[in-house]
Amino acid sequence: MTYREAIRAGLREALRSDPRVFLMGEDVGRYGGAYACSRGLLEEFGPERVRDTPLSESTFVGAGIGAALGGMRPIVEVMTVNFSLLALDQVVNNAATLRHMSGGQFSIPLAVRMATGGGRQLAAQHSHSLEGWYAHIPGIKVLTPATVADAKGMLLAALQDPDPVFIFEHAMLYPMEGELDEDAGAADISQARVRRQGNDVTLITFGGSLPKTLEAAEQLASLEIEAEVVDARVLRPLDISTFLTSVAKTHRVVIVDEAWRTGSFAAEISAQIMEQGFDHLDAPVARICAAEVPMPYAKHLEEAALPQVGIIVKTVQGL
Amino acid sequence: MTYREAIRAGLREALRSDPRVFLMGEDVGRYGGAYACSRGLLEEFGPERVRDTPLSESTFVGAGIGAALGGMRPIVEVMTVNFSLLALDQVVNNAATLRHMSGGQFSIPLAVRMATGGGRQLAAQHSHSLEGWYAHIPGIKVLTPATVADAKGMLLAALQDPDPVFIFEHAMLYPMEGELDEDAGAADISQARVRRQGNDVTLITFGGSLPKTLEAAEQLASLEIEAEVVDARVLRPLDISTFLTSVAKTHRVVIVDEAWRTGSFAAEISAQIMEQGFDHLDAPVARICAAEVPMPYAKHLEEAALPQVGIIVKTVQGL
Amino acid sequence: MSSRSLDLQGVSTTFTLTGEFEMQNIDINTIAQSDLQAVKQNHALTLLHEMLRIRRFEEKAAELYSLGMIRGFLHLYIGEEAVAVGAMQAFGQQDRIVATYREHGHALARGVPIRSLMAEMYGKANGCSRGRGGSMHLFDAGRRFYGGYAIVGGGLPIAVGLALADKLQSRPYVTACFFGDGAVAEGEFHESLNLAALWKLPVLFLCENNLYAMGTALARHQSQTDIAMKAQGYGFQGEAVDGMDVLAVEKATRRVADWVRQGKGPYLLEFRTYRFRAHSMYDPELYRTKEEVERWKERCPIATFQTWLRQQQLLADTTLAQIEAAVDHEIEDAIVFAEAGPSEPVEDLLRDVYTQEG
Amino acid sequence: MSSRSLDLQGVSTTFTLTGEFEMQNIDINTIAQSDLQAVKQNHALTLLHEMLRIRRFEEKAAELYSLGMIRGFLHLYIGEEAVAVGAMQAFGQQDRIVATYREHGHALARGVPIRSLMAEMYGKANGCSRGRGGSMHLFDAGRRFYGGYAIVGGGLPIAVGLALADKLQSRPYVTACFFGDGAVAEGEFHESLNLAALWKLPVLFLCENNLYAMGTALARHQSQTDIAMKAQGYGFQGEAVDGMDVLAVEKATRRVADWVRQGKGPYLLEFRTYRFRAHSMYDPELYRTKEEVERWKERCPIATFQTWLRQQQLLADTTLAQIEAAVDHEIEDAIVFAEAGPSEPVEDLLRDVYTQEG
Numbered sequence A, B: 001m002t003y004r005e006a007i008r009a010g011l012r013e014a015l016r017s018d019p020r021v022f023l024m025g026e027d028v029g030r031y032g033g034a035y036a037c038s039r040g041l042l043e044e045f046g047p048e049r050v051r052d053t054p055l056s057e058s059t060f061v062g063a064g065i066g067a068a069l070g071g072m073r074p075i076v077e078v079m080t081v082n083f084s085l086l087a088l089d090q091v092v093n094n095a096a097t098l099r100h101m102s103g104g105q106f107s108i109p110l111a112v113r114m115a116t117g118g119g120r121q122l123a124a125q126h127s128h129s130l131e132g133w134y135a136h137i138p139g140i141k142v143l144t145p146a147t148v149a150d151a152k153g154m155l156l157a158a159l160q161d162p163d164p165v166f167i168f169e170h171a172m173l174y175p176m177e178g179e180l181d182e183d184a185g186a187a188d189i190s191q192a193r194v195r196r197q198g199n200d201v202t203l204i205t206f207g208g209s210l211p212k213t214l215e216a217a218e219q220l221a222s223l224e225i226e227a228e229v230v231d232a233r234v235l236r237p238l239d240i241s242t243f244l245t246s247v248a249k250t251h252r253v254v255i256v257d258e259a260w261r262t263g264s265f266a267a268e269i270s271a272q273i274m275e276q277g278f279d280h281l282d283a284p285v286a287r288i289c290a291a292e293v294p295m296p297y298a299k300h301l302e303e304a305a306l307p308q309v310g311i312i313v314k315t316v317q318g319l
Numbered sequence C, D: 001m002s003s004r005s006l007d008l009q010g011v012s013t014t015f016t017l018t019g020e021f022e023m024q025n026i027d028i029n030t031i032a033q034s035d036l037q038a039v040k041q042n043h044a045l046t047l048l049h050e051m052l053r054i055r056r057f058e059e060k061a062a063e064l065y066s067l068g069m070i071r072g073f074l075h076l077y078i079g080e081e082a083v084a085v086g087a088m089q090a091f092g093q094q095d096r097i098v099a100t101y102r103e104h105g106h107a108l109a110r111g112v113p114i115r116s117l118m119a120e121m122y123g124k125a126n127g128c129s130r131g132r133g134g135s136m137h138l139f140d141a142g143r144r145f146y147g148g149y150a151i152v153g154g155g156l157p158i159a160v161g162l163a164l165a166d167k168l169q170s171r172p173y174v175t176a177c178f179f180g181d182g183a184v185a186e187g188e189f190h191e192s193l194n195l196a197a198l199w200k201l202p203v204l205f206l207c208e209n210n211l212y213a214m215g216t217a218l219a220r221h222q223s224q225t226d227i228a229m230k231a232q233g234y235g236f237q238g239e240a241v242d243g244m245d246v247l248a249v250e251k252a253t254r255r256v257a258d259w260v261r262q263g264k265g266p267y268l269l270e271f272r273t274y275r276f277r278a279h280s281m282y283d284p285e286l287y288r289t290k291e292e293v294e295r296w297k298e299r300c301p302i303a304t305f306q307t308w309l310r311q312q313q314l315l316a317d318t319t320l321a322q323i324e325a326a327v328d329h330e331i332e333d334a335i336v337f338a339e340a341g342p343s344e345p346v347e348d349l350l351r352d353v354y355t356q357e358g
């Protein structure tokens, strides 16, 4: 089963099991979703529960918040993180604040999904990795499924959560094949997960960079460096303890994050590891991030701009 | 002269000296600016050059970009950073990218000013500190004037810059008194600045937290701890070398940043200091940031949520 | 003014009288014809009472602001009371209200307890938002009062979503969404009206056109100043109503609220009104003349309504004095309540960021 | 179709014939009456040539995409050629053009060299955006072609700003802003029309209504589907034009461009057209029927124009063959140019993020 199919299975399960759940977003219905995640759902659940919206990100995200306030369990698909900038006011100023500024009177059980990331030569306006921005906002939760199991499990978990949850699906992962237990339910969304054991160095990553990092770890293994690969999974609230446990063992850390380096979420992870694991560190925590450039279209330039297996291997070797 | 008056002086000088300069934004004209920065300018320069806009942040910021492309030198005032979320698409996807994605054919000499920060009991939707987000974006520059001299000098520097420059004026600073040389021109916008010398610890901060940090340094001095206070001033491009010079001397760092801790710009500064100054550090870099909560209205809660002098002093003592 | 009438005809079978502390539903069909005049008078006096309550509450709030007891931003509704009070008559307990940062009037007219409101503005834990929200963020889940939005235009998508929830759950409720003329320029106005109309959602868009967005006059922020007419661009109806006439507001709102409740889609009302005070407590009001303000004050919704009530023999001096006394007493009581209210412990700073589970 | 005419009357004193590689300005007053028929024929053939050029360029681009030579998103304009070609006739060299991500047609019709366009899509350093932009981000400063916006609606505020710059500098230029029907739902459409009208800016809003925003039909994203009419909500004029008729497009655009140029404020044209191909190369087109597409193809702007030209004795078979040959040759040449083009060195990855000074 692919990552895309896992999302579709999650959507279907959610729509089947809870009448309060509905899906809305641009082209989720007749088109089947820009990334085909919702193909077939309109036919199964009808246009009331699988709703195509006009191009108006701010309003349909806001409407998702309102519908959640009104007793529904909306799943809002913002086609990509790039367009979510248009809805950021609703996220920061309403989704994240309404509970607090009403003194706890309201919960907003809203799940928002969006594709993120670069790698498909879509250039400067269509290649952002802004999940780190979202992770800055108290009041929401931020998930970055990097496996087929998490693609479904995190969606179901988001729907069980009483608060707004933002799910970032890396666009390069949709065709990825992986295992999925037929009746796997909601995933745990409180913890990071060690995806590969190792004693020599800790590689921390999330989302679209996980496959690259695992591949780098394989290459490192052939160089007799055993890397432990930790998938952060949940950027807010961040599970720092899993990182620290690994660092206490390996004493070296490299963080891989597809966002621009300056102000990346990798910086946050780096800072926290220093703050809490300073004495375990034998070397400064290293970051591998995107080059600080609006994403160029040309293939070789985009490849050079993004974290790649080679640079991960080289960075670890140079620690 | 106050910080507010310095901004006004800068605006006036810019409007007088360059016919391509004009100011636009909500209530910059007849109202005189929400923070009174532009009071009197409509009378002096007329409604063509001091333009009240409708409430439509995305469009008037975008129009600023367009006007810059068309040969003008616009100054756009977005009343506060809180409302700038509505314009973030124009910032990220147009202002920051147009030069690059046109292969260098266009420059966008645009200056955008906005008030930022908390401290006035304006609660969850009106107290954001998001300059760290802006500093994540390659293609723009990000300034945080913390002194009366920088309030004017940075504006003039922004207008000489061929690229989009975002200026964050902390709302608590407007009434602050300070020195300003009558004919002070554009400020340097490439470097951080040491605002107080000291050998025992480096306190790095910017914007509205500078006065608090300087006050903390005074209190520390009476405790026989000499703190060096570095004002980052420019968040992008970041002048890390000034920080490192100080750290090499003091071996201890505390960063004060009014943003929420997770994903704060303080994390970036912390990570870079570790990356480049690891061997100089005697203790992990510490951060003092806002509590991770939508800003509460009640005075005592807001005070508890924001960095304060007391906690800076205590943190340094505990290093 | 004298052409106004208190018309209960054509109103749905129940209508709501909003009292100070509670809301009562009276079934109009059970009222004997002979009692109707009393009901009418009672209702009219309630409207007056409600408006006075808002007026005095805010006058006091302004005083308390000068004293530093209330802080942050404070946006007074003085001059616009007829809008909130008149409109709110049209909504039942299950209907939903979305307002702006200038929402003391809406909260009071909706029945949010004055004590909890005052305590909120004092930043106390017994405030309607536990002191977390302040003047701009009043909430009351029990009264379906959904705030309190300080980003101009930001409440409209929320209202659309609330209405969508009702439609999806086949509930006959209306979501009333108040916003200012300034919000009309924002993209979310456009997007929200389109979505509400496209999906035939039960939202009532209620524009409080007080002719200014902060210091920017309507004609300086709208290329086309007829706001009611804008609904046509989305294929539905809008109309302008005299927002200084509480009865006109009530009548129009009742009528179109019923229309919306019947599932016919959204409706836009533009209330033409005026703010007598500054935009906020910081505003030096450089953008309008004293004369203009004075001219509008002659149309004060409270004074003119009182005059009319007197003309109709519906208001005796003693009654007015009683109402004023009741209002004063209520406000004093609210202040006592607020002053005595506990402050949220600082240790609880982080509460209510996420929902506490289990 | 036969009711169309090539009308040069009422056009400003200069009009523009867009050639393949350059733009010529001809002063109509200097043309002898006897030469006018030749000019007309020449112009008509230019229109045909331009449309064919776009059609063949894109057909080739689709092939090259399947071969992996062009990558990223590729949005074809096939079926809509009459809009870009017809409209572009109305603009002089100093006018400014803002387009969308479906802008090959606009770039070509504007005179952006086909070589630099093809090279751009190959991601080469000799591309019109140095290979940084790709299909969705074509730019050409010399031809005042300002891109190339892939965030729907994102180009409108830019166009408003360009027009503001011209107005502030008292220049008689028009900014032409192309966008799709989908963009009409975005808040920026509303905000931009309001601002342009409020400030009487010389912007010509050109909506390419191809009845779909990706897979969402017009009636599913607009509560009121008459787009031209929406200008009224902002106090200016709009009108709908048959976007499959290149002459109708040219005529209407010339007329209103003059109007805008005279400082009378913005204007909205809605071109009713249709996209024959999928939204992008990924689109399985589940949302519309083959029959619908076939029906629209009968109105192909190129085929119908050819028929009409033949009826008017303006197009000989040999001429058409010559044009087709010239187009083929030009495209082959562009491919050679693109394939031979240098790649930007990876060391230059960070160039053009900021302006190099000094």
Ligand SMILES: Cc1ncc(C[n+]2csc(CCOP(=O)(O)OP(=O)(O)O)c2C)c(N)n1
Pocket: B026, B055, B057, B079, B083, B086, C102, C150, C151, C152, C153, C179, C180, C181, C182, C183, C184, C208, C210, C212, C213, C214, C279
């Ligand atoms: C998006 C946004 N931009 C700017 C502001 C600052 N601001 C607060 S109120 C206001 C004017 C709003 O006018 P209107 O909608 O007419 O409401 P009124 O204050 O007249 O009731 C402005 C500009 C804001 N709160 N939100």
Ligand SMILES: Cc1ncc(C[n+]2csc(CCOP(=O)(O)OP(=O)(O)O)c2C)c(N)n1
Pocket: A026, A055, A057, A079, A083, A086, D102, D150, D151, D152, D153, D179, D180, D181, D182, D183, D184, D208, D210, D212, D213, D214, D279
């Ligand atoms: C703000 C935004 N939301 C979503 C998208 C994804 N998207 C790209 S094109 C498109 C449809 C646009 O339709 P329309 O404006 O009619 O232009 P057309 O493609 O028909 O030419 C969508 C939804 C986008 N690019 N930008």
Ligand SMILES: [Mg+2]
Pocket: C180, C181, C182, C208, C209, C210, C211, C212, C213, C214
């Ligand atoms: Mg107003």
Ligand SMILES: [Mg+2]
Pocket: D180, D181, D182, D208, D209, D210, D211, D212, D213, D214
């Ligand atoms: Mg379209």
